[in-house]
Amino acid sequence: MNKHLIALCCLLAQFGSAAAQAQTEDGGLAVQAEQQRIATERQQIEQRFNQEEAACFQKFAVNDCRNESRARRRAELADLRRQEILLNDAERKRKGALQLQRMEQSQAHDSPAPAASAASSEPKPAVRVRTPAAPRQPHDPAQAARAQAERKATLEKKSRANQQEQAARAxxxxxxxxxxxxxxxxxxxxxxxxxxxRQRNAASKPKAAPLPEPKP
Structure with missing residues (x-):
């Protein structure tokens, strides 16, 4: 198996793990490096193909040489395309993990602190104020976990659908x-x-009889 494909599979496994969410920022550099490598290799394949095409015209079996060169180019580009699909999936997983991490941090920041909750439970003097808006519901860890799981499942479903579509297109x-x-x-x-x-028909066609010689 191609060593780059193995590395990309490891990258997918890393971003698919919840424990790797803290490393998503550094993982973006790895994804960008792989994208640059694939672009460079694709350019090298095209340059080599153009050189081989030019060299084929100098040979006796021009068509055979060109067909071999084209087949080699197709195989190499298809391999790069498979790597690109895995890399795009890894990038989506990285962004999804980063988004979940930011949402968790935002929920933790918005949750009321225990001290504030205790202070709010103390009796306060009656003050004539406007009707307040509906109070915020207390933070429910179980509900937050369910919401997070649903968001993660939705992201993974979209990722699988995109990956299947890209694989079919590739x-x-x-x-x-x-x-x-x-x-x-x-x-x-x-x-x-x-x-x-045409040649067989021409060969099998009877020749016309010679004209008779004129009588003296």
Whole structure:
């Protein structure tokens, strides 16, 4: 298995863990580094393909050389695309973990402190004031945990759907050149068959009898 794919799978496992939420900021640097590496490798593949295409025209078997070069390019680009899909999924998980972490911190900050709750329970002198708004409900740890679990499940569901969609698109992009190559090959075979048929018909056509010599 490609070593980069193994590294990306480890990155996915890291961001899928709740214990890794504190490392999401540093994980963003790792994702950016992998994105830069994939872009560089894709550019190198295209440059090498262009050089190989130019060299093929100097060889006797031009079509065979070009077909091999194109097949190698498709395989390498498809491998990079698979890595890119895993990397995008890792980035979504990182952002989702960071969002959950910030929401937890925001909820903890908004929760009333015990001292404030005790002070609010003490009797206060009657004061004529306007009707206050509905009091904030006390913080319920169980309810907050359920809400967090639901948000996490929603994010994971969206992540899986996006990953499946990108995988299907990558498969279509990877197989499209093969479909074109097969279509071109069929056209070439049809043209060759037509030419062979024409040559056979021309060879089997009876020659016209010579004209009789004029009588003296």
């Amino acid at each position: 498969t279509r992009e990877a197989t499209a050149p093969d479909e074109r190559a097969r279509y071109e090959k069929k056209l070439q075979e049809a043209a060759a068959h037509k030419e062979q048929t």
